[in-house]
Amino acid sequence: MIDIDIKSIMLDTSFCIRLMDKNDELHQNALDYFKYFLVEKISVHISTIAIAEY
Amino acid sequence: MESSDYISITVTGKTPDGYLNPKDIDISETKEFISDVEILLFPTKSEKDVRPKVSYEVKEGSVKNLFFIPAANAIMFTALLSEVGKQGSTNLLQPKASAILDKWQKKAYSSGREYSFSSSINKDQFIKITKETKFIAPQSDWVNTTLYLYGEIFEEGGLSKSNLHILTDRYGKLTVDATKEQLTSGTNKLYNTHGLWVKGKQNLQTGVLKDITLIDFLTHNQNYDELVLNMLIDKASINWEKIKDKDAWLDEVRGGNND
Numbered sequence: 621m622i623d624i625d626i627k628s629i630m631l632d633t634s635f636c637i638r639l640m641d642k643n644d645e646l647h648q649n650a651l652d653y654f655k656y657f658l659v660e661k662i663s664v665h666i667s668t669i670a671i672a673e674y
Numbered sequence: 675m676e677s678s679d680y681i682s683i684t685v686t687g688k689t690p691d692g693y694l695n696p697k698d699i700d701i702s703e704t705k706e707f708i709s710d711v712e713i714l715l716f717p718t719k720s721e722k723d724v725r726p727k728v729s730y731e732v733k734e735g736s737v738k739n740l741f742f743i744p745a746a747n748a749i750m751f752t753a754l755l756s757e758v759g760k761q762g763s764t765n766l767l768q769p770k771a772s773a774i775l776d777k778w779q780k781k782a783y784s785s786g787r788e789y790s791f792s793s794s795i796n797k798d799q800f801i802k803i804t805k806e807t808k809f810i811a812p813q814s815d816w817v818n819t820t821l822y823l824y825g826e827i828f829e830e831g832g833l834s835k836s837n838l839h840i841l842t843d844r845y846g847k848l849t850v851d852a853t854k855e856q857l858t859s860g861t862n863k864l865y866n867t868h869g870l871w872v873k874g875k876q877n878l879q880t881g882v883l884k885d886i887t888l889i890d891f892l893t894h895n896q897n898y899d900e901l902v903l904n905m906l907i908d909k910a911s912i913n914w915e916k917i918k919d920k921d922a923w924l925d926e927v928r929g930g931n932n933d
Contacts, residue, residue, distance in 0.1 A: 627844075633924060641914035642907050651907075658898045663844070673927050 628663035633673040636666070677729075679748035679794040683711065686736040687787035694736040694787075704732075710774045711741055715751060717768035745795075752795040759791070759801030764809050776811035778803050816875040816884070822892060823848065823870045827863045838863070838888070840870065845883055852888035860891065868892070 638650035657664050685707075687694040699707075708730060716722040726747065731740040743751075757766055764772040778789050782805045789803040803809055825842035830852075837851045850872055857863075869892030874885050917923045 634921075637914065637920050637924070640907055640910035641920070642911045643915060644920070647907075655898070661843070673924065 626662060628665060629657060630665045630667065631670065633670045636670065636674050677727075677742045677744050677748075679743060679745045681711075681715070681741045681743060681748060681751055682792045683739045683741070684736065684790040684792075685739065685787055686790070687785060695734055696732050696737050699737060707739065710777065711739070714771050714774045715741070715743065715747065717771040748793050748795050752793045752800065755791055756796065756800040758809075762808060764811055769811070772811040775803065775809040779807065779809040782807070815878050817878060818873070819876040819883075820871070820873045820889065821876075823850070823872055824867065826865065826867050828865065830857050830864060840868070845881075848883060848886060850886045850888050856888055856891070863891070 635650055635653075638644050638646040639654055641647055644650075654664075656662075685694065689698050691698075712722070712725075712728070715728065716725045726744050729742045731742070732738065733740065754766065758764060758775075764775050767775065778787075781787050782789070782803050786805055788805075790799045791801045792799050823840060823842050823845070825840045827838050827840050828847075829839035830837070835851070836854045836857055837849050838857060840848050840850060842848060850870060871889045871892055872886050873889055874883050874887060876883050914920065
């Protein structure tokens with residue numbers, strides 16, 4: 621994974637869908653990113669629009 | 675000794691009987707106007723505390739208000755307001771002075787009154803507020819906000835004013851007002867990492883927070899629980915299995931516009 625110096629990120633709806641569907645071909649990718657954010661203590665934000673869409 | 679230097683603010687406008695003259699002005703309006711001019715001349719507390727004597731005279735034509743002040747003050751005021759007039763904006767002024775011009779500008783819009791400034795230093799009108807001008811005070815940079823804070827609570831208490839101090843990654847050390855009931859409820863929070871739901875004011879330019887008050891403590895588990903995440907993924911995957919084309923589904927949710 622690319623080492624990027626960021627403090628916070630915003631998740632969009634597609635990311636949430638891929639993260640929560642284990643049968644999606646991009647699921648592992650999303651899960652790895654999610655774990656990376658947690659390990660690196662990167663703040664994760666999600667907009668109310670994305671929540672409404674999901 | 676009476677100063678011979680002055681600031682003149684002429685207010686013109688129409689009344690049902692014709693043009694405005696001093697006899698049309700009620701004493702309460704005169705009182706408010708004089709108070710406004712005092713703020714305009716000496717907008718900060720430190721300036722007001724040491725201000726020189728200012729005397730007042732009203733003359734006809736329509737209503738010509740003369741404020742006699744020392745030469746140094748007249749020069750500074752004339753220079754400052756001339757620049758404000760040139761720029762057509764109150765950005766140069768102290769917030770309180772800016773608010774006075776804003777107030778008169780609104781009066782100009784609503785009643786058609788006009789305010790013309792001149793002085794013993796510059797007898798030509800150097801700024802005029804009319805319904806065509808836009809001397810609007812800048813909006814406050816501080817907006818009300820609610821947000822979540824995460825960090826270690828390193829101090830709590832207070833005798834007359836109870837609060838807690840939290841060290842956050844994002845905003846550094848913050849003081850959050852909280853009631854004694856909030857601080858004493860539940861488990862001991864001191865030197866533990868907590869999530870707070872707070873309200874307060876945030877500066878639009880700098881992001882700095884102030885006047886923060888605790889709404890509630892959040893249940894915040896800082897440890898990543900893989901088991902819980904996997905359970906949630908298993909649960910959600912059952913439903914996602916029913917949707918064959920997730921991109922098309924999302925496109926539809928967005929009203930068919932996913933560009």
